[in-house]
Amino acid sequence: MADTENVSGVEIQLDNVTKRYPGSREPAVRDVTMTIPAGKIVILVGPSGCGKTTTMRMINRLIEPSSGTITIGGEDALRLNADTLRRKVGYAIQQAGLFPHFTVAQNISVVPGLLGWERGRINDRVDEMMDLVGLDPAQYRDRFPRQLSGGQQQRVGVARALAADPPVLLMDEPFGAVDPITRGNLQDELLRLQTDLRKTIVFVTHDFDEAVKLGDKIAVLGDQSTIQQYDTPEAILANPANDMVAGFVGAGASLKQLTLLRVRDVDYEDIALTAPADESPATLRQRMIEQNRTYALVLDQRRRPLRWVHVRALSTASSLTGAGTPVGDSVSTQSTLHDALEAILAEGGHAVVTGTRGEYVGMIDITTVTDTIKQLREEHEAGSAAS
Amino acid sequence: MNLFDYVADRWDRLSLQAWLHVSEVVQSTIIAAVLGVLIGVAVYRSPIGSALATALASTILTVPSFALLGLLIPVVGLGATPTVIALVLYALLPITRNTIVGLGGVDPAIRDAARGIGMSRVGVLARVELRLAWPAILAGMRVATQMLMGIAVIAAYAKGPGLGGEVFSGLVRAGSANATNQALAGTLGVVILALLLEAVYFLIARFTVSRGIRG
Numbered sequence: 001m002a003d004t005e006n007v008s009g010v011e012i013q014l015d016n017v018t019k020r021y022p023g024s025r026e027p028a029v030r031d032v033t034m035t036i037p038a039g040k041i042v043i044l045v046g047p048s049g050c051g052k053t054t055t056m057r058m059i060n061r062l063i064e065p066s067s068g069t070i071t072i073g074g075e076d077a078l079r080l081n082a083d084t085l086r087r088k089v090g091y092a093i094q095q096a097g098l099f100p101h102f103t104v105a106q107n108i109s110v111v112p113g114l115l116g117w118e119r120g121r122i123n124d125r126v127d128e129m130m131d132l133v134g135l136d137p138a139q140y141r142d143r144f145p146r147q148l149s150g151g152q153q154q155r156v157g158v159a160r161a162l163a164a165d166p167p168v169l170l171m172d173e174p175f176g177a178v179d180p181i182t183r184g185n186l187q188d189e190l191l192r193l194q195t196d197l198r199k200t201i202v203f204v205t206h207d208f209d210e211a212v213k214l215g216d217k218i219a220v221l222g223d224q225s226t227i228q229q230y231d232t233p234e235a236i237l238a239n240p241a242n243d244m245v246a247g248f249v250g251a252g253a254s255l256k257q258l259t260l261l262r263v264r265d266v267d268y269e270d271i272a273l274t275a276p277a278d279e280s281p282a283t284l285r286q287r288m289i290e291q292n293r294t295y296a297l298v299l300d301q302r303r304r305p306l307r308w309v310h311v312r313a314l315s316t317a318s319s320l321t322g323a324g325t326p327v328g329d330s331v332s333t334q335s336t337l338h339d340a341l342e343a344i345l346a347e348g349g350h351a352v353v354t355g356t357r358g359e360y361v362g363m364i365d366i367t368t369v370t371d372t373i374k375q376l377r378e379e380h381e382a383g384s385a386a387s
Numbered sequence: 388m389n390l391f392d393y394v395a396d397r398w399d400r401l402s403l404q405a406w407l408h409v410s411e412v413v414q415s416t417i418i419a420a421v422l423g424v425l426i427g428v429a430v431y432r433s434p435i436g437s438a439l440a441t442a443l444a445s446t447i448l449t450v451p452s453f454a455l456l457g458l459l460i461p462v463v464g465l466g467a468t469p470t471v472i473a474l475v476l477y478a479l480l481p482i483t484r485n486t487i488v489g490l491g492g493v494d495p496a497i498r499d500a501a502r503g504i505g506m507s508r509v510g511v512l513a514r515v516e517l518r519l520a521w522p523a524i525l526a527g528m529r530v531a532t533q534m535l536m537g538i539a540v541i542a543a544y545a546k547g548p549g550l551g552g553e554v555f556s557g558l559v560r561a562g563s564a565n566a567t568n569q570a571l572a573g574t575l576g577v578v579i580l581a582l583l584l585e586a587v588y589f590l591i592a593r594f595t596v597s598r599g600i601r602g
């Protein structure tokens with residue numbers, strides 16, 4: 001846990017930072033002091049208008065603090081040239097803010113270009129970044145932003161922010177404008193990126209579920225950006241510091257904790273009887289009767305789940321590819337237990353688990369999830385009794 | 388003599404006047420574009436400045452061209468100088484206004500992103516804002532050019548170069564030999580040149596407006 005070897009991020013320290021906008025009586029941000037540890041994702045979460053954006057934008061000085069100090073990796077951010085500072089701090093915003101007149105490659109090249117990188121190096125970097133965010137360079141390099149979907153634009157936005165390999169990445173509701181499914185995918189990918197990159201990421205959102213899913217630590221902010229609680233998601237869910245935090249955590253804290261766990265963390269079992277798609281229905285039927293099974297899972301050549309077949313359907317079926325019903329929602333080992341629960345409910349009590357390449361690895365059922373919830377609850381009761 | 392014979396006969400002089408006509412209009416448009424964009428850049432962030440600049444440029448446009456030339460002649464004399472000054476002044480309104488509209492129409496999120504990733508103020512203006520406003524600026528220049536093609540005819544009054552001379556002397560000599568041909572040749576010349584310039588603008592837009600923002 002505590003290895004610092006591959007951390008490319010640096011610590012950010014805010015000390016008594018206050019921002020008073022001209023013409024308003026109350027400060028938008030009042031006296032915020034917080035340490036954002038190197039290589040972690042810290043989420044600023046709070047109701048709209050509480051000062052999250054203002055707090056974040058002071059870190060790269062798009063907004064100048066009225067008072068207080070900010071250091072990034074030990075350097076006083078307020079004494080650097082603002083443009084130079086920003087080239088070392090990645091910045092990604094809602095709806096990506098891509099330059100519409102630049103191609104994807106040109107957008108990603110901007111910061112390396114400002115830093116005076118050579119052309120060849122920039123080109124290589126563009127391809128590297130596009131691979132990193134899951135966009136095929138051959139296909140998308142020369143597209144313009146308007147030729148991309150919202151989710152793809154957001155990926156380019158992240159690639160642009162990371163292009164010059166800044167130690168710090170600021171993200172202001174970056175996934176706020178995309179549909180829930182795409183948002184889920186983008187969140188998963190950010191987590192995947194971060195396991196390799198280990199940047200210091202400051203992430204603003206008003207969505208507490210997003211905060212729980214992404215954050216190593218969460219700062220729940222109240223009016224004027226006052227810190228209500230600053231802790232790990234687990235700790236905040238288990239012990240909200242005050243009513244405001246409790247209100248923000250909302251109902252169903254134990255359900256939310258399911259977003260903290262992944263399918264790979266719990267016991268799923270390889271219990272289904274599987275059959276390759278080219279097996280003859282008669283032999284499969286024979287096997288099922290021998291093993292006393294009513295259902296079998298048909299897999300394709302790469303062992304990806306295709307269909308469920310009932311033993312009775314096999315006496316009349318001519319091939320396995322046409323028999324039975326297609327597999328509905330499946331979950332991967334990367335999925336959160338929360339998503340797994342949804343798939344389990346949709347599938348009627350159990351769901352197929354697939355590995356990284358989509359291959360069948362086992363089954364998860366509702367008792368696995370309920371056992372996990374029970375276990376979490378017991379741990380928290382023990383934890384809060386101790387504290 | 389019919390019109391074709393007339394044009395063939397006077398081709399040398401007509402083509403020279405046509406060339407001078409286009410040349411003064413294009414030069415005036417370019418000068419006005421430089422000034423208009425500078426003014427636009429200076430005022431677009433301030434609503435009051437924008438309103439003021441637009442109002443001023445509109446006021447110029449309401450002065451009849453005869454009157455403006457008449458006012459300029461005593462100051463700068465006859466010839467090309469008063470013509471170019473008048474043309475530049477008239478071209479300012481569409482270009483300044485479109486620059487302000489174009490720059491004002493840039494999505495604030497894009498400006499914010501540009502600043503946020505470390506572009507300097509000048510960089511944001513040159514590489515982002517003006518590039519995004521360029522279709523509007525170009526449209527303003529196109530309107531200005533078309534307008535100036537007509538106004539430049541009037542400039543013959545100040546003994547300026549161009550096809551205006553043909554139109555005027557044709558009209559003045561109405562009834563005498565070839566008077567109609569002369570006026571017609573001048574007028575048609577202006578129309579044809581205007582269409583040609585329209586084609587040039589089309590090509591400029593094609594080659595200078597990014598495909599990412601072309602309508």
Ligand SMILES: Nc1ncnc2c1ncn2[C@@H]1O[C@H](COP(=O)(O)OP(=O)(O)O)[C@@H](O)[C@H]1O
Nearest residue numbers: 021022024028047048049050051052053054055
């Ligand atoms: N440029 C500004 N000028 C004046 N007030 C502002 C400005 N930006 C934000 N505010 C005010 O500061 C407060 C915090 O805004 P913001 O940081 O954007 O909140 P959040 O991101 O949490 O929604 C709000 O009350 C907002 O109206």
Ligand SMILES: [Mg+2]
Nearest residue numbers: 049052053054
């Ligand atoms: Mg905000």
